Amino acid sequence: MKISCTKSSLMNGINIVSKAVSTKSTMTNLQCILIESSLSEIRLIANDIELGIETVIEGTITEAGKIALDAKLLNDIVRKLPESEIIIETNANCQANIRCERSKFNIPGTSGDDFNYLPEVEKNKYISLSQFTLKEVIRQTIFSISDQENTKIMTGELFEVNGDVLKVVSLDGHRISIRKVQLKESFEGMKVIVPGKTLNDVSKILTGGVEDEIRLYVTDKHILFEFEQTKVVSRLLEGEFYRIEQMLSNDYETKFTINKKEFLDCIDRSSLFIKESDKKPIIMNIESSNIYLKIDSSLGSMNEEIEIKKEGKDLKIGFNPKFLMDALRVIDDEEVDVYMVNAKSPCFIRNEDNSYIYLILPVSIAA
Amino acid sequence: MKISCTKSSLMNGINIVSKAVSTKSTMTNLQCILIESSLSEIRLIANDIELGIETVIEGTITEAGKIALDAKLLNDIVRKLPESEIIIETNANCQANIRCERSKFNIPGTSGDDFNYLPEVEKNKYISLSQFTLKEVIRQTIFSISDQENTKIMTGELFEVNGDVLKVVSLDGHRISIRKVQLKESFEGMKVIVPGKTLNDVSKILTGGVEDEIRLYVTDKHILFEFEQTKVVSRLLEGEFYRIEQMLSNDYETKFTINKKEFLDCIDRSSLFIKESDKKPIIMNIESSNIYLKIDSSLGSMNEEIEIKKEGKDLKIGFNPKFLMDALRVIDDEEVDVYMVNAKSPCFIRNEDNSYIYLILPVSIAA
Numbered sequence: 031m032k033i034s035c036t037k038s039s040l041m042n043g044i045n046i047v048s049k050a051v052s053t054k055s056t057m058t059n060l061q062c063i064l065i066e067s068s069l070s071e072i073r074l075i076a077n078d079i080e081l082g083i084e085t086v087i088e089g090t091i092t093e094a095g096k097i098a099l100d101a102k103l104l105n106d107i108v109r110k111l112p113e114s115e116i117i118i119e120t121n122a123n124c125q126a127n128i129r130c131e132r133s134k135f136n137i138p139g140t141s142g143d144d145f146n147y148l149p150e151v152e153k154n155k156y157i158s159l160s161q162f163t164l165k166e167v168i169r170q171t172i173f174s175i176s177d178q179e180n181t182k183i184m185t186g187e188l189f190e191v192n193g194d195v196l197k198v199v200s201l202d203g204h205r206i207s208i209r210k211v212q213l214k215e216s217f218e219g220m221k222v223i224v225p226g227k228t229l230n231d232v233s234k235i236l237t238g239g240v241e242d243e244i245r246l247y248v249t250d251k252h253i254l255f256e257f258e259q260t261k262v263v264s265r266l267l268e269g270e271f272y273r274i275e276q277m278l279s280n281d282y283e284t285k286f287t288i289n290k291k292e293f294l295d296c297i298d299r300s301s302l303f304i305k306e307s308d309k310k311p312i313i314m315n316i317e318s319s320n321i322y323l324k325i326d327s328s329l330g331s332m333n334e335e336i337e338i339k340k341e342g343k344d345l346k347i348g349f350n351p352k353f354l355m356d357a358l359r360v361i362d363d364e365e366v367d368v369y370m371v372n373a374k375s376p377c378f379i380r381n382e383d384n385s386y387i388y389l390i391l392p393v394s395i396a397a
Numbered sequence: 398m399k400i401s402c403t404k405s406s407l408m409n410g411i412n413i414v415s416k417a418v419s420t421k422s423t424m425t426n427l428q429c430i431l432i433e434s435s436l437s438e439i440r441l442i443a444n445d446i447e448l449g450i451e452t453v454i455e456g457t458i459t460e461a462g463k464i465a466l467d468a469k470l471l472n473d474i475v476r477k478l479p480e481s482e483i484i485i486e487t488n489a490n491c492q493a494n495i496r497c498e499r500s501k502f503n504i505p506g507t508s509g510d511d512f513n514y515l516p517e518v519e520k521n522k523y524i525s526l527s528q529f530t531l532k533e534v535i536r537q538t539i540f541s542i543s544d545q546e547n548t549k550i551m552t553g554e555l556f557e558v559n560g561d562v563l564k565v566v567s568l569d570g571h572r573i574s575i576r577k578v579q580l581k582e583s584f585e586g587m588k589v590i591v592p593g594k595t596l597n598d599v600s601k602i603l604t605g606g607v608e609d610e611i612r613l614y615v616t617d618k619h620i621l622f623e624f625e626q627t628k629v630v631s632r633l634l635e636g637e638f639y640r641i642e643q644m645l646s647n648d649y650e651t652k653f654t655i656n657k658k659e660f661l662d663c664i665d666r667s668s669l670f671i672k673e674s675d676k677k678p679i680i681m682n683i684e685s686s687n688i689y690l691k692i693d694s695s696l697g698s699m700n701e702e703i704e705i706k707k708e709g710k711d712l713k714i715g716f717n718p719k720f721l722m723d724a725l726r727v728i729d730d731e732e733v734d735v736y737m738v739n740a741k742s743p744c745f746i747r748n749e750d751n752s753y754i755y756l757i758l759p760v761s762i763a764a
Contacts, residue, residue, distance in 0.1 A: 103669065133701045134699065302474060
């Protein structure tokens, strides 16, 4: 193989596929990037079995071929090269010779004959949306997936399409995050559970433009994200997602409207008094036109009040401040509506049209 | 005690004195900031015994007094408060009540009666220079102090004044860094060894303005840095500094002039091939109008050439690339002069007037 390309296009390609390079495995191929060149295009591929990424980079092909190179070393070398043309040439011993201006590198590789290519994904069922929307919806829900591998399904997110609406759901046993996105057209229904790691990785690769399209193709086993010159294929999580409808309700006894920033900043300050060893809830007293927030731990105490617009009963209720903060941080509205039933029932932060719903379980407090 | 001040002035004061808060010790006072208010000024003090810092902040004093508060908690609380007025009031139980807008915090403190104040430093002998100059000279030498506590003197830097010249020296057994700074006037001679940690901390606190003065006062045991509203007192390292004059020489067999950035970038690339377990030197072949750099390890190999202007003999010599990079990174000149005698003698990177001298020992290479 002999190819040449600019540093920026090679670096960009390496950055994209590196998300699918295993950092743990000692199986050589999982830590490698395959550079494969036909007579018409140069392709970079990485695959850690859970996730595979391939991308096409611009360049000039002198001789077709392929080689698998250590991803970290390749990344480091290219990053440190000047902004100039890079030539990669392989020899019969699977050595790669990398040249740029007056630098010459020789690094060992493997033939790539046993490299794991991306699984073929049939392109029957798909949806299309903007990269910006996908990136946003991931950011707004990803924090409430579980990191417990024993509840595998909770480590992923539900992607469900009905007509022209995409619903994304994540939950971890203490809270549920639901976002609904209006698509530009209707698609065939789908319901899949995508691993959280895949979503995090895809989110990092996306440039995030409002005008830039991304297509998601699904089969029983896999999801394919296709955008620009890049394909990302991930396994889906198998199993039935939790039935969340029965946990949602529009009934409430107490509702208040609050300035989001004031509420978030106040809860953030209260979190200073939480020690890992002694998890205290933040206590809210919701009364007429104010909410009184209080936390009291061995480190000290905090009291604060915020003006609210309230409907319904007064209520005293406790929460893990982190759960409230996580939800408030990803809501862009200036004011939020909070709905509660009693001190033991879930609290809902949601907007009028339910395009977002954040359900958070309270923490029991001494009466 | 009852005082009030703006968030920004309190935060700024906390940031300054926090450099002298011990992060390791479990002796309460070493992890605290003392807030002490006379009728005329509010003072923050921290002291971890090696290093003590005090600074005066702007504010209104309602009642004089003092309290020692956990530095980390105080820092976290103030950081998360809104940009507004902060009131700190203590009670007879050594509790501090901190109020800002509608936030109220109560945190436990101690009386501060047994707090370690800064040692008194007699102001006989001093030098004055700009904060910018001090910050620069620290940055240009601090990388070659030793982190080995068993060679205590190498963990500090020599500050030596003769007339109107300040000379700063650091060394770690493999290299020596020397910077000479022209002072605005002549001062009484001094020769002290300042702990590297103190210099790092002072450097971080300095705003670094060219117009902002800093005064350094020294006694047998201590150095006092005084600037703006802040005093930093550090113990000096005791003992005799190494006699470096006998290691310096202006004789050379090979001299070359090279573009600094090209040289640095090339050596930086070569460092990719160094593994912790298998330290290979970078090998330079200095020939007529080129320097050929080469490194060869189990990870791969690199070859590169750079144009130079050479005087004297050809030479083949090996170096630890890190030592060359550290020195080149803090030289601001576009071109540097490198002087060598043979493959076993130290190499010097220095300028015409010797305002900087970087001595680096070579690594022996197989012939």
